[in-house]
Amino acid sequence: MFIGHYAPGILGASTGKIKLWQAFVGAQLVDYAWATLNLLGIEKTRIIEGFTEANPLDLYYMPYTHSFGMSIIWAVMGACLFGLIFRKQAKEGAILFGLVVMSHWFMDLIVHVRDLPIWFGTQKYGFGMWNHRMASFSFEIVIFALAMAVYLRKTSAINKMGKIWPVVVIVFMGALQVMGNFGPPPKSTDELGISGIFIYTVFALMAWGLDKTRRFKAVEV
Ligand SMILES: [Zn+2]
Numbered sequence: 001m002f003i004g005h006y007a008p009g010i011l012g013a014s015t016g017k018i019k020l021w022q023a024f025v026g027a028q029l030v031d032y033a034w035a036t037l038n039l040l041g042i043e044k045t046r047i048i049e050g051f052t053e054a055n056p057l058d059l060y061y062m063p064y065t066h067s068f069g070m071s072i073i074w075a076v077m078g079a080c081l082f083g084l085i086f087r088k089q090a091k092e093g094a095i096l097f098g099l100v101v102m103s104h105w106f107m108d109l110i111v112h113v114r115d116l117p118i119w120f121g122t123q124k125y126g127f128g129m130w131n132h133r134m135a136s137f138s139f140e141i142v143i144f145a146l147a148m149a150v151y152l153r154k155t156s157a158i159n160k161m162g163k164i165w166p167v168v169v170i171v172f173m174g175a176l177q178v179m180g181n182f183g184p185p186p187k188s189t190d191e192l193g194i195s196g197i198f199i200y201t202v203f204a205l206m207a208w209g210l211d212k213t214r215r216f217k218a219v220e221v
Contacts, residue, residue: 001111003177004140005031006203008103010147013207014154016216017093018100021208022082026100028200030074034065035196038189045189052113052130054137056185057192059115069119071105111136137181141174155214162213169206 009023018026025032037043044061051058064070079098086093109116112126129136148170157163176199186192 001107002140002180003144003173003203004111005104005107006173007143007147008107009100010144010151012096012100014147014151015096016154017090017096018082019208019211020151021204021211022086022093022097023100024200024204024207026078026082026097027104028203029078029101030065030071030104032197032200033074034062035193035200037062037064039193045192047185047189047192049185052128053133054111054130054181059112062115063117063120066105066108066115067117067119067122068105071102075099075102111139133181137177140177144173144177145170151210152214154216155210156217158213158215161209165206165209165213169210172206173203 005027006024009027010020012018012026013020013023034043038045043064046058046060047056048058049056059066065074075098078101079094082089082097083091083094105116109125110127111129113128113130114124114126116126117124129139148166152166186195
Protein backbone atom coordinates (compact mmCIF):
# COMPACT_ATOMS: atom_id res chain seq x y z
CA MET A 1 0.00 0.00 0.00
CA PHE A 2 1.15 3.51 -0.74
CA ILE A 3 -0.83 6.72 -0.09
CA GLY A 4 -3.67 4.74 1.53
CA HIS A 5 -1.34 4.29 4.53
CA TYR A 6 -1.73 7.98 5.27
CA ALA A 7 -5.50 7.74 5.80
CA PRO A 8 -5.31 6.43 9.40
CA GLY A 9 -2.49 8.90 10.09
CA ILE A 10 -4.47 11.85 8.76
CA LEU A 11 -7.47 10.80 10.88
CA GLY A 12 -5.14 10.57 13.89
CA ALA A 13 -3.78 14.05 13.20
CA SER A 14 -7.33 15.35 12.77
CA THR A 15 -7.77 14.92 16.53
CA GLY A 16 -5.16 17.64 17.01
CA LYS A 17 -3.12 15.41 19.36
CA ILE A 18 -0.32 14.83 16.88
CA LYS A 19 0.96 16.95 14.01
CA LEU A 20 0.22 15.88 10.49
CA TRP A 21 3.91 15.47 9.66
CA GLN A 22 4.36 13.23 12.70
CA ALA A 23 1.39 11.13 11.58
CA PHE A 24 2.95 10.84 8.11
CA VAL A 25 6.22 9.54 9.55
CA GLY A 26 4.32 7.17 11.85
CA ALA A 27 2.15 5.77 9.05
CA GLN A 28 5.25 4.79 7.07
CA LEU A 29 7.63 4.05 9.94
CA VAL A 30 7.79 0.34 9.15
CA ASP A 31 8.22 1.03 5.43
CA TYR A 32 11.15 3.33 6.26
CA ALA A 33 12.61 0.37 8.11
CA TRP A 34 11.63 -2.00 5.31
CA ALA A 35 13.34 0.17 2.66
CA THR A 36 16.48 0.39 4.82
CA LEU A 37 16.62 -3.35 5.54
CA ASN A 38 16.10 -4.09 1.85
CA LEU A 39 19.04 -1.86 0.98
CA LEU A 40 21.10 -3.72 3.59
CA GLY A 41 19.99 -7.07 2.17
CA ILE A 42 18.39 -8.17 5.46
CA GLU A 43 14.85 -8.17 4.11
CA LYS A 44 14.30 -9.37 0.57
CA THR A 45 12.20 -8.35 -2.41
CA ARG A 46 12.09 -9.56 -6.00
CA ILE A 47 10.79 -7.45 -8.86
CA ILE A 48 8.74 -9.72 -11.12
CA GLU A 49 6.72 -7.98 -13.79
CA GLY A 50 3.07 -8.94 -13.50
CA PHE A 51 3.54 -10.44 -10.03
CA THR A 52 0.31 -8.68 -9.06
CA GLU A 53 -1.83 -6.45 -11.25
CA ALA A 54 -1.10 -3.41 -9.11
CA ASN A 55 2.71 -3.73 -8.84
CA PRO A 56 5.61 -6.12 -9.52
CA LEU A 57 6.76 -6.63 -5.91
CA ASP A 58 7.37 -10.13 -4.61
CA LEU A 59 7.92 -9.23 -0.94
CA TYR A 60 9.04 -12.69 0.03
CA TYR A 61 11.02 -11.97 3.20
CA MET A 62 10.21 -9.10 5.57
CA PRO A 63 9.54 -10.48 9.08
CA TYR A 64 11.51 -7.70 10.83
CA THR A 65 9.22 -4.98 9.56
CA HIS A 66 6.01 -6.61 8.32
CA SER A 67 5.25 -9.44 10.71
CA PHE A 68 2.30 -8.81 12.99
CA GLY A 69 4.41 -9.39 16.09
CA MET A 70 7.20 -7.02 15.02
CA SER A 71 4.58 -4.42 14.05
CA ILE A 72 3.46 -4.34 17.68
CA ILE A 73 7.09 -3.90 18.75
CA TRP A 74 7.62 -1.10 16.19
CA ALA A 75 4.43 0.60 17.44
CA VAL A 76 5.50 0.42 21.10
CA MET A 77 9.04 1.59 20.27
CA GLY A 78 7.59 4.39 18.14
CA ALA A 79 5.27 5.51 20.92
CA CYS A 80 8.10 5.50 23.50
CA LEU A 81 10.42 7.41 21.20
CA PHE A 82 7.69 9.89 20.40
CA GLY A 83 7.07 10.46 24.10
CA LEU A 84 10.79 11.05 24.68
CA ILE A 85 11.29 13.44 21.78
CA PHE A 86 8.05 15.41 22.00
CA ARG A 87 7.74 15.80 25.75
CA LYS A 88 5.49 18.82 25.42
CA GLN A 89 2.80 16.86 23.60
CA ALA A 90 0.32 15.06 25.82
CA LYS A 91 0.66 11.37 26.54
CA GLU A 92 -2.26 10.67 24.22
CA GLY A 93 -0.04 11.94 21.41
CA ALA A 94 2.45 9.13 21.98
CA ILE A 95 -0.31 6.50 22.18
CA LEU A 96 -1.97 7.84 19.04
CA PHE A 97 1.39 7.82 17.24
CA GLY A 98 1.83 4.15 18.22
CA LEU A 99 -1.63 3.32 16.88
CA VAL A 100 -0.80 5.04 13.59
CA VAL A 101 2.40 2.94 13.34
CA MET A 102 0.34 -0.21 14.03
CA SER A 103 -2.29 0.73 11.43
CA HIS A 104 0.34 0.10 8.74
CA TRP A 105 0.14 -3.69 9.09
CA PHE A 106 -3.66 -3.81 8.93
CA MET A 107 -3.76 -1.55 5.89
CA ASP A 108 -1.13 -3.70 4.18
CA LEU A 109 -3.15 -6.81 5.04
CA ILE A 110 -6.01 -5.61 2.83
CA VAL A 111 -3.96 -5.09 -0.33
CA HIS A 112 -0.91 -7.35 -0.06
CA VAL A 113 -0.88 -10.89 -1.39
CA ARG A 114 0.14 -13.55 1.17
CA ASP A 115 3.44 -11.98 2.25
CA LEU A 116 2.67 -10.74 5.79
CA PRO A 117 3.78 -13.27 8.45
CA ILE A 118 2.50 -13.31 12.02
CA TRP A 119 6.03 -13.85 13.28
CA PHE A 120 9.37 -15.11 11.90
CA GLY A 121 8.85 -18.25 9.87
CA THR A 122 5.08 -18.50 10.34
CA GLN A 123 2.32 -18.69 7.75
CA LYS A 124 1.78 -15.50 5.75
CA TYR A 125 -1.40 -13.55 5.16
CA GLY A 126 -2.75 -10.94 2.76
CA PHE A 127 -6.21 -10.42 1.28
CA GLY A 128 -4.74 -9.73 -2.15
CA MET A 129 -6.46 -6.59 -3.39
CA TRP A 130 -3.28 -5.94 -5.40
CA ASN A 131 -4.48 -8.65 -7.76
CA HIS A 132 -7.10 -6.16 -8.93
CA ARG A 133 -5.36 -3.02 -10.09
CA MET A 134 -8.35 -0.72 -10.41
CA ALA A 135 -9.88 -1.87 -7.13
CA SER A 136 -6.71 -1.36 -5.10
CA PHE A 137 -5.91 1.93 -6.83
CA SER A 138 -9.43 3.29 -6.21
CA PHE A 139 -9.37 2.05 -2.62
CA GLU A 140 -6.15 3.93 -1.83
CA ILE A 141 -7.29 7.13 -3.52
CA VAL A 142 -10.72 7.08 -1.86
CA ILE A 143 -9.56 6.43 1.72
CA PHE A 144 -6.80 9.04 1.35
CA ALA A 145 -9.26 11.61 -0.04
CA LEU A 146 -11.85 10.92 2.65
CA ALA A 147 -9.27 11.30 5.43
CA MET A 148 -8.00 14.55 3.87
CA ALA A 149 -11.59 15.81 3.71
CA VAL A 150 -11.95 15.21 7.46
CA TYR A 151 -8.65 17.00 8.16
CA LEU A 152 -9.57 19.95 5.95
CA ARG A 153 -12.96 20.28 7.64
CA LYS A 154 -11.36 20.31 11.09
CA THR A 155 -8.79 22.93 10.14
CA SER A 156 -8.84 26.27 8.39
CA ALA A 157 -6.23 28.16 6.40
CA ILE A 158 -4.05 30.65 8.28
CA ASN A 159 -3.02 32.36 5.06
CA LYS A 160 -3.33 32.03 1.30
CA MET A 161 -0.85 29.14 1.25
CA GLY A 162 -3.15 27.26 3.60
CA LYS A 163 -5.69 27.15 0.79
CA ILE A 164 -3.30 26.34 -2.06
CA TRP A 165 -1.06 23.83 -0.26
CA PRO A 166 -3.74 21.16 0.35
CA VAL A 167 -4.48 21.11 -3.38
CA VAL A 168 -0.76 20.72 -4.17
CA VAL A 169 -0.39 17.89 -1.63
CA ILE A 170 -3.48 15.99 -2.81
CA VAL A 171 -2.61 16.30 -6.51
CA PHE A 172 1.07 15.39 -5.95
CA MET A 173 0.33 12.37 -3.78
CA GLY A 174 -2.46 11.23 -6.10
CA ALA A 175 -0.10 11.53 -9.07
CA LEU A 176 2.51 9.35 -7.35
CA GLN A 177 -0.16 6.74 -6.64
CA VAL A 178 -0.97 6.73 -10.37
CA MET A 179 2.75 6.28 -11.12
CA GLY A 180 3.00 3.45 -8.61
CA ASN A 181 0.06 1.52 -10.05
CA PHE A 182 0.32 2.40 -13.75
CA GLY A 183 3.90 3.60 -14.27
CA PRO A 184 6.99 1.58 -15.20
CA PRO A 185 8.32 -0.89 -12.59
CA PRO A 186 11.39 0.09 -10.53
CA LYS A 187 14.67 -0.96 -12.16
CA SER A 188 16.08 -2.58 -9.04
CA THR A 189 15.26 -3.24 -5.41
CA ASP A 190 17.90 -0.64 -4.48
CA GLU A 191 16.07 1.97 -6.54
CA LEU A 192 12.85 0.89 -4.86
CA GLY A 193 14.36 1.35 -1.38
CA ILE A 194 16.01 4.68 -2.05
CA SER A 195 13.01 6.18 -3.84
CA GLY A 196 10.76 4.92 -1.03
CA ILE A 197 12.74 6.69 1.69
CA PHE A 198 12.96 9.82 -0.46
CA ILE A 199 9.23 9.93 -1.28
CA TYR A 200 8.05 9.24 2.29
CA THR A 201 10.26 12.11 3.43
CA VAL A 202 8.93 14.47 0.76
CA PHE A 203 5.36 13.57 1.81
CA ALA A 204 6.21 14.23 5.47
CA LEU A 205 7.69 17.62 4.54
CA MET A 206 4.55 18.43 2.58
CA ALA A 207 2.47 17.50 5.62
CA TRP A 208 4.67 19.79 7.73
CA GLY A 209 3.72 22.54 5.26
CA LEU A 210 0.06 21.86 6.06
CA ASP A 211 0.80 22.02 9.80
CA LYS A 212 2.34 25.46 9.23
CA THR A 213 -0.37 26.91 7.00
CA ARG A 214 -3.53 25.58 8.68
CA ARG A 215 -4.86 25.61 12.24
CA PHE A 216 -7.59 23.77 14.06
CA LYS A 217 -10.95 25.49 14.19
CA ALA A 218 -12.16 26.42 17.65
CA VAL A 219 -14.66 23.87 18.92
CA GLU A 220 -18.13 25.42 19.09
CA VAL A 221 -20.00 24.72 22.30
ZN1 LIG B 1 4.38 -1.74 4.32
